[in-house]
Amino acid sequence: MKTKAHRIALLFNANKSFDREVIAGIAAHLGSTRSAWDLFLEEDFRLRLxxxxxxxxxxxxxxxxxxxxAAALARCDVPVxxxxxxxxDESEYPQGVPYVATDNFKLVKLARDHLIDVGLHRFAMxxxxxxxxxxxxxxxxxxxRQMMDEDGIEVEIFRGxxxxxxxxxxxxxxQIAWLRSLPKPVGIIGVTDARARQLLQACTIAGISVPEQVALIGIDNDPLVRALTRIPLSSVMQGAQEMGRTAAHLLDQILHGMRLPNTRILVPPAGINVLASSQHQPIRHPHVMRARHFIRQYACQGIKTHQVAEYVGVSRSSLETYFRQELGCSVHDVILNAKLDAAKAGLESGQRSIADVALCCGFTSTQxxxxxxxxxxxxxxxxxxxxVLGEREMAASAA
Structure with missing residues (x-):
C-alpha cells in the first residue's frame, strides 16, 4: 500500500547560498529515509508569506x-x-517551536583560532x-567581543x-579609512563572505597588502563570492546541510506523533576553507610584500616576472634576489603556486570543466x-x- 505524501513548505530564500545548503540538507534527509514529502518552495521568495x-x-x-x-508563522496551525x-539570551528563541541553530560562537572562534595559527596577534571584525x-x-x-575580552585584547568592530x-x-x-587606522599586521573576520569581499576590494583600492598587512576570513564559504574576488577568500563553512538534515528529521518525528516543543539543537561549523586571503606570512622586505600582493591579484591573467618587477619599480634581477633571500624561491615559483591554488579551488567546486579551469587560472594549456x-x-x-569530491561525499554520508 502506497503511503500518502506529506505536504511540506520550505520558507527560504533560494537566492542565498546558506539557504540553498539548508535545502540540500533537507533533500539529503529525504534521500536517505522512506519519508514521502511533496515540497513547496516559492521561486520568488518575496511571495512565500x-x-x-x-x-x-x-x-x-x-x-x-x-x-x-517568524511573525507570520506565529499564527500557523501546522507543525513548524x-x-x-x-x-x-534564551528569550530570543521562539517559544513552542523546535529550533535548529548555527553555533555563532563556534563560527567566530574557528575563524579567530585560524588567524592565531598563522601568527597574528591583532584582530578586528x-x-x-x-x-x-x-x-x-x-x-x-x-x-x-567575549573572546577578545577574555584574552585582554582591545575589541575592534566596524559595522560600516x-x-x-x-x-x-x-x-x-x-572602509579604507578604517583599514588604514588599524595597527598592522591584523587579522579581520568578516561577519559574512560578502562583507569580507568588500574589504578585500577596499584593500586593493587602498594598496593594502593581503594577507601580509591584512589577513581576511569570511563566514559562509559562498562559491559566488569566491568567484568575485581577485585574491581567493578564506572562509568558515557553516554546517548548513547538517542543519537542513536535522530540521527535516525533527519534522519527521513530529509528523509521526512526537512532541518536541522548545527543542534547541546547535550545529557546529563544518570546517574552514583556507585560501590565500588569510595565509599570513611575515614579510620584512617591502618590495617582496608589494610583489606578492600584485601576484595574488593577477597571477591568473598570465603575468610574467618582468611585469611584477615593473609594478614594484625594481629590476628583475633585484626582485629575484629579494625573493630568494625572503622566501627561498623565485618570483616564477610564487606566480605558479598562486595559479595552482586557484586551479585547485576551481576543481574543488566540481562545477567547471578541467579545460575551463586551466584557461581561467592562466595556464597556457590543459596539458x-x-x-x-x-x-x-x-x-x-x-x-x-x-x-576531493569523493571525500566530500563520504563526509556528507557519514554526517
Missing part, C-alpha cells in the same frame, strides 16, 4: 532569521521547525549595521553602512596544467578533483 497562516499542508521548515517569517542563528534582520550578526559580534548604488563610494572610503599537477601534487587534475 502570502496567506501562509491558512496553508492547508502538513508542516513547514522555515528561516526564522527573517522576523517577518525553525532554522536560524543561535542566541546567548567587519560586521553589519544593527537591524532586526541582522540579529545573527550581532550575536557574532558578541562572541568576538548598508551599501547601495548611491552610497557605494562613501561606504568604500569609510601544461596537467604537468604542473603531476609535478607538484603527484596526481592529474582529474584525479585531484575526483578525490
Amino acid at each position: 502570502a496567506g501562509i497562516e491558512d496553508w492547508q499542508g502538513d508542516g513547514i521548515i522555515a528561516d526564522f532569521d527573517d522576523p517577518d517569517v 521547525v525553525a532554522i536560524g542563528g543561535s542566541y546567548a 567587519f560586521s553589519l549595521p544593527i537591524s532586526r534582520q541582522n540579529r545573527w550578526a550581532q550575536e557574532r559580534e558578541a562572541a568576538f 553602512c548598508e551599501t547601495s548604488a548611491m552610497s557605494w563610494d562613501e561606504a568604500v572610503q569609510k 601544461y596544467m596537467h604537468l604542473v599537477f603531476k609535478r607538484e601534487l603527484g596526481c592529474t587534475p582529474r584525479a585531484y578533483r575526483d578525490r
Whole structure:
C-alpha cells in the first residue's frame, strides 16, 4: 500500500547560498529515509508569506532569521521547525517551536583560532549595521567581543553602512579609512563572505597588502563570492546541510506523533576553507610584500616576472634576489603556486570543466596544467578533483 505524501513548505530564500545548503540538507534527509514529502518552495521568495497562516499542508521548515517569517508563522496551525542563528539570551528563541541553530560562537572562534595559527596577534571584525534582520550578526559580534575580552585584547568592530548604488563610494572610503587606522599586521573576520569581499576590494583600492598587512576570513564559504574576488577568500563553512538534515528529521518525528516543543539543537561549523586571503606570512622586505600582493591579484591573467618587477619599480634581477633571500624561491615559483591554488579551488567546486579551469587560472594549456599537477601534487587534475569530491561525499554520508 502506497503511503500518502506529506505536504511540506520550505520558507527560504533560494537566492542565498546558506539557504540553498539548508535545502540540500533537507533533500539529503529525504534521500536517505522512506519519508514521502511533496515540497513547496516559492521561486520568488518575496511571495512565500502570502496567506501562509491558512496553508492547508502538513508542516513547514522555515528561516526564522527573517522576523517577518517568524511573525507570520506565529499564527500557523501546522507543525513548524525553525532554522536560524543561535542566541546567548534564551528569550530570543521562539517559544513552542523546535529550533535548529548555527553555533555563532563556534563560527567566530574557528575563524579567530585560524588567524592565531598563522601568527597574528591583532584582530578586528567587519560586521553589519544593527537591524532586526541582522540579529545573527550581532550575536557574532558578541562572541568576538567575549573572546577578545577574555584574552585582554582591545575589541575592534566596524559595522560600516548598508551599501547601495548611491552610497557605494562613501561606504568604500569609510572602509579604507578604517583599514588604514588599524595597527598592522591584523587579522579581520568578516561577519559574512560578502562583507569580507568588500574589504578585500577596499584593500586593493587602498594598496593594502593581503594577507601580509591584512589577513581576511569570511563566514559562509559562498562559491559566488569566491568567484568575485581577485585574491581567493578564506572562509568558515557553516554546517548548513547538517542543519537542513536535522530540521527535516525533527519534522519527521513530529509528523509521526512526537512532541518536541522548545527543542534547541546547535550545529557546529563544518570546517574552514583556507585560501590565500588569510595565509599570513611575515614579510620584512617591502618590495617582496608589494610583489606578492600584485601576484595574488593577477597571477591568473598570465603575468610574467618582468611585469611584477615593473609594478614594484625594481629590476628583475633585484626582485629575484629579494625573493630568494625572503622566501627561498623565485618570483616564477610564487606566480605558479598562486595559479595552482586557484586551479585547485576551481576543481574543488566540481562545477567547471578541467579545460575551463586551466584557461581561467592562466595556464597556457590543459596539458601544461596537467604537468604542473603531476609535478607538484603527484596526481592529474582529474584525479585531484575526483578525490576531493569523493571525500566530500563520504563526509556528507557519514554526517
